[in-house]
Amino acid sequence: MVRGLLCVALLSVTVTAHAETWPDKEWAKAPPLSGPAVDALNAYAFPARDDTHRQGIRTDALLVIRDGAVVYERYAEPTTASTPHLTWSVSKSLMATVLGVAYGEKRFKLTDPVARFYPPMKQHPTVSMADLLHWASGLDWQEDYEFAPLKSSVVAMLYTRGRADMAEFTAGMDAASAPGRVFRYSSGDSNLLSAALKGMLGHKAYMSYPWDALFKPLGIHNATWETDADETFVASSYAYLTARDLARVGLLMARDGRWGDQQQLLPEDWVAFNRKPFDPYKAGQDEAVPGGHWWLNREVQGAARPWPDAPADTFAALGHWGQALYVMPDEHLVIVRYGDDRDGSYRHNELLKRVLAAVQP
Template identity: 70%
Template sequence: MSKGLSLFFLLLLSVTAHAEYWPAEQWSTALAISTPALQSLEAYAFRPRDDATRKGIRTDALLVIRDGQLIYERYAGPTTAQTPHLTWSISKSLMATVLGVAYGEGLFKLQDPALKFYPPLQKHPAITMADLLHWASGLDWQEDYEYAPLKSSVVAMLYTRGHQDMAAFTAGHEAYAQPGQAFCYSSGDSNLLSAALKNIVGPARYADYPWTALFEPLGIRDAVWETDATGTFVASSYAYLTARDLARIGWLMARDGRWKDRQLLPKDWVAFNREPFAHYRAHQDDAGPGGQWWLNRAVDGAPRPWPDAPDDTFAALGHWGQAMYVIPSEHLVIVRYGDDRDDSYQHNELLKLALKAFAGKVQP
């Protein structure tokens, strides 16, 4: 074989090894063959389910996309492929993606004051849209759940005195830091973004905007997104999607905001989502924040939070074990829904096992 033909076939192999597929009404499938690595993944994710005590790892769905094709899915409990599952805080990353479409329309800039789009923030005029996307509004906020409900800002917002108008409840908080200078994870910041979107796109477009701007172009048909009493989407918590539909969001992000031949999200928006917040100070083994997404990046001298996954891995994460991992270097999107009520489930362990089962190369 001539040198020219050899180079041609090597090029052909490199292209076909990662052929680009896009889902139509359904994902095309290239189902993985059962291997010891896949069996180890299933043994971890789908342990015997204890519905009486709700203890341990309780996976509802596990789905894997590679190169734009569905290669693995399994469901448990009441969840099926047709179930729009509560995503909890994955909703935050969904709102960031919807906002990215509006950003691409030129309707706002990252450094715009949030007050420009949400007047109840008049006591906090220095907060920018970028600050809210970084969970860095500077507003005093307690993101506690079952373990400290009486002092929890998020419990009050979702269930008691703030639930009628969640953005206004958040805007009423006092500041504890200058905007943009400190990370404080806040479901309130995410709901301020949702309220700002209403004026960014205009009230007439707002009620349908997640669908017309994002879901419909991606072929998502069964999304549900709850609103509060003011008609504002609860961006912190209350979006519901099937695992297959959520994976479409992940594949969009894996492809730098491109869907088929359309650049649905500007590349600089996706880059912003995946860039660590400059003032984040790492602690424990938590993932660091980007723009309403979580990053597997070494920050502030701390190691990567998921050491068995590539450093370009990023994720949308939610309460009780909801997770969507995007690994561009491996052309992988992994959706995991769960009903975990303790700390048994570990992101790194699932990623390590999934990469051994599905990645193009085994991670060290």
């Protein structure tokens, strides 16, 4: 009998330690982190800036949510808690999350050809929605930025030949391989997903859909998502959210698509698809392992995890110049990091290692 009472007491302590707190209008706040490990985190994330030469790590915002409550939050001017920050390619994972709502509404299947929803893709009739979500359309795409602008498909899409209609520009690419066979990171694939969503919904419903389907249910009221001239959301690059609002998306994903006590906003099988490695991916092709438009900290082909000091279940939305939304379900952690790192010195693993050290009791 004593042993039974002890087990019940221990269970009660465990449940209390990881009670599901949900943000209302504001996030709940836990006692802030302190101690040498927090000092070490601050030293890495917020070193003295050199804005003249744009060298070194420049963190604009760092937010840590544990068990649904804020345990660490710091900003560097001009960014504040109310500043919607450019997320760059974190936008890709946001579009995947919006599509998850549409998937739950049975508007499409992963096996559907993209051309069903976006007619310009009829010249690539076997490319499926899953292929785009895996960055495996097979289109001949060059995702190069500052160092190869003349050869860069993404620079041409965002700033020159393709900027008026980014999906149409991408659909006009030649095929380099069969769909679904090769991982080839492509901002164009992400913008084709955005155009496919517009085809599913119709223009009028599409223009408010990210807000109606995702942002408003999560309590996000200050998001901006730019469109191209064809009024297609630039899913590759141009969503703006505050750190606190982006963390809401992370909490949704950490809890397998549930929001609040009863609402299953994303189907569980959609979240499982997002978090499943793309099988044809070859180790070392990118800074993390691709899933369904999210990035995974998984071992593939015998290679070590990309972020060895973080748990294997860690997954993330990642963007240019150091934007990141990290989710650690088993650790009950959601981390948002915004930055402006121009020299490539920022390391995901180093930040995650220091955050994990700082949150240890």
